[in-house]
Amino acid sequence: MTGASTAGSRAAVTDGPARRGRWVLLLLLAAALVGLVALPTWVVAEGSSALEDQVRVAVAGSQVAPQASAAALVLLAAAGAAALVGRAGRWVVAIVVAGAGVLVVAAGVAVLADPSGAVTGAVAQATGVAAGAARTTTTPAPVAAVVVGVLVVLLAAALARARGAWRQGSRRHERPGATGSGPAPAGPADERSDWDALSRGDDPS
Template sequence: MSSRAGRGRAAVLLLVLAGVTALSAVPVWFTTSGTTALAGSVDISVHGTDVAPGILAAAVAILAAGLATGLVGRVGRWVVAVVVAGCGVLVVATTVSALSDPAAAVAPVVAAQTGIGHLAGPVASSAWPTIAIAVGAVDVLAAGWLVVASRRWSGPTRRYQATTAPAAPAATPDERADWDALSRGDDPS
């Protein structure tokens, strides 16, 4: 396997993980009911993005890490792996926090929709928080795979780095040549 194919595979994996991580927070995680002054009891659906907004932030960070995979050197790969692992831990931690006390997690959403922060019924959980925990664990595993796989990659390309060419000696003093030399970063004096 060439280093270019390995980098591409890692970048695609991280981009897919970013999408899956974001998608795990979009569906309805909890349902409950609240009371309003005008409508009485209303059913309230609470999305994962409402109770665990850190998951979307983690997905954006994983997306950036995936894009950076093709650009960074050896030390940068370690930074990318640490970022991806940290994002996976963030996904798991915020989801576990929401699952540990669902009533407290949904109370701000109920208050925003009803004007009253009091729940009128029990909180029912869907399977999506469990899926989000699994996705966070996969994010951490992907960071470990990235560390192992990146050992075989070569350094970043020097294609877009500035090159310094030796300055040609000036035969006669010329103001324009002096200004051109300054523009190139050479000292004409």
């Protein structure tokens, strides 16, 4: 019975770092997916300018929805925080991750709902005409962004409900001896040295 309890306690001790490492990897993967989904073209607009009858403008997700790229950076920071925080900090990380996922979903939905409005600046810069006068077509990338954002929110929920040990990260940067019992007591005074100092007129104290 004692051996079983000892094995269980050892498993609980080693379970924390293992679980933490898996979550850090999952958060890094989520950041990579969000960053990748923001790279391709989200909206293709076709309009006319004073010099050309037809101008085709391809607008990438990083341009039409910069909040998606920002969410990828937030997830990278969350992965770094997850490697260091304790159990209470894990909840903060989960909330941040959920917010990043909602941001990605909102970016994709906004582009799908109004692609012309999303590319107004890019089309006007390329053609010199308003985006409303141009024909716009969305690619599958905004839909993929919505899916990835939902997965990030689910990852945040799973992180908040994670079981097992979740101890504070490494303390190697703490001052040495911070947890000790204090400075070592001074050794016994050398009486001969004290008398020598008094004979020279010095104060041995």
